[in-house]
Amino acid sequence: MKLVFQKIGLRYLLNLGVNHQLDLQTSVRVQLANLIAILGILSNIQYSILFVIAGAPNVWIMNCIHLSVITIFSYILYLNFKEQYSLARILLIFTISIPLVFVSFISFGNSGGFYYYFLVFALAPFVLFSYEDKFWILLVFLTNNLFYIWFEFFGTPGKFQEGTLLYDPKIQELFRVNSVVSCLFFVALIMFYFLRNTNRIQQEMIRTNQHKDRIFSILAHDLKGPIGTMNSYLGFLNETLPDREELLVALRELKKSTNQSYLVLENLLDWVRNESKKIPTHLEYINLYTVTQNAKDILELQATDKGIQWQIQLSDPLMVYCDERMISTVLRNLFSNAIKFSHPKGTVTITSVTGPKYLDLSIVDMGIGMSKEQIRQIGEGKPFPTAFGTQGEKGTGLGLLVCTEMLRNQGCTMNVTSSTNHGTKITIRIPNSP
Structure with a gap:
């Protein structure tokens, strides 16, 4: 699967804007934003083709809207590439609902079940934003739920031209089934990806705790010996007036303890820098x-x-x-x-x-x-x-x-x-x- 992703470039697109300076949680959110933008591009292309084949009302207006939305999704990928993550996420959560609003108002009405997507997109900000961005989470959640309630209880069916595929109630039902299945697929895909990366975060936390315990162990045990030796000899030199031979022995031991402590600290610092990907070469x-x-x-x-x-x-x-x-x-x-x-x-x-x-x-x-x-x-x-x-x-x-x-x-x-x-x-x- 990884090889397939690499060949068609999906792996590269999913990781646009991800770098070693980002913490793991931010990296996950950037990847999810890229994933939603890619799915948005593919679904808008798909529905543009289906609307033409099925003879949807105002199809060319809808296709112009789809083209505009595809352009915005592509721009969102570019923003992530340029590391403008906040702007990319805000633009994404409002853009994903644009084609749904238009398709429900000027084309299908509440026929075809497209307004079900509002429920999916109401959940999107929960995986794209952190708790600190709760304003955007609540705003998008409430907005999409209001759209869903409007079309579910106050919407009217679309008016389809006789002779087109959409005039047949069975085709309209197929669109409704497709909407339900697509919504479930999108939710499953995003949640699976989110769970996968949540597992990565948990593993990273376990690894970080192990590293912390190892650092404390080194500081508590491996530096205690040489520092204790230095303290003893410095105390000896401070309290007595040693002869030349005693002084040379004390200085040699101090030198050895200093070298040992230096090597331990240097290894510890280099190891920490390497684990945090902060060693310049x-x-x-x-x-x-x-x-x-x-x-x-x-x-x-x-x-x-x-x-x-x-x-x-x-x-x-x-x-x-x-x-x-x-x-x-x-x-x-x-x-x-x-x-x-x-x-x-x-x-x-x-x-x-x-x-x-x-x-x-x-x-x-x-x-x-x-x-x-x-x-x-x-x-x-x-x-x-x-x-x-x-x-x-x-x-x-x-x-x-x-x-x-x-x-x-x-x-x-x-x-x-x-x-x-x-x-x-x-x-x-x-x-x-x-």
Whole structure:
């Protein structure tokens, strides 16, 4: 079904004006407005043809009205495309009733059952507007109900020319049945679409609550340790006059705790930005060798304390086309994980292979490795439970998730090869050119 919609352009039309800056509820209302406008265009074309075939009274006046309404519906789609949503909705709720008023006054009267559509259109503003727009909801609801009551109790049958199809009572009854069935179809379609998107809103709320709980968990647990360490050492330095060796130890621990807190906060902020679609991507040519060295220098203290040796086998310069801030965050996370899960006095090796279109950068450690389930969760972009490093280091579980999303945003990929107790090799593929 999606493929059919894409081929005939309906999917594109339904999503006119929908962008990442809109919240989900507003996006749903814009899509519903587009859907009603599209249905209005199709139904007006349909009835223009049927009126000509059936010989409806004042058919050419009605066709001119249909043409005008089709033009307005097309303009409403254009307004949504230009993100003028409020004007588009207000114009829509008044335009949908125009052909019904004219067809009931100058053509069919209360024959054919066209005035039943007023009941359908009385419900339209409830799915198009929010509660804050209750004035428009009540106005359109009351107006359409008054039209329905007028034609139901005070309307007169249409006068049809002898010899036309509409002169036959059975054809008039067919039009009435068609009106009832069409009304039910329109209500079912709009409500189904509304329910579908309501389900999307519920799922989004569940996901948002899960993210909120995860953020609170990270703030409560993963930042508590390093901040507590900083507080202890600062208290020690404030209350005593340490000798040089004690001072160096305290400063080293403060530096480690600061780096750890910074990495946790940066991952948390990048993850939140990505979830809210607010991470800007700035692609440019950068020297990957320099970025790699900078990421290594930031984590040098952690590596030295654990006795980790670096083997960086990269040429200088090593040019790639990506976002420097994002790739720096990715490398810091991958290097931090390599140190965390390596055994003391281990080795982290960084190599590259340059191809015609891409550069493959590999980070290899001989640490505790990962299970097949963890690798599968990384590939699916799912966070997995936090694992402890070889010396009890704790992480947030967000690092690789943030890396995967950031690489995808830049047109990069990540491949993980690992097995338990046999180390890990992570290869990121980065474009050489636009």
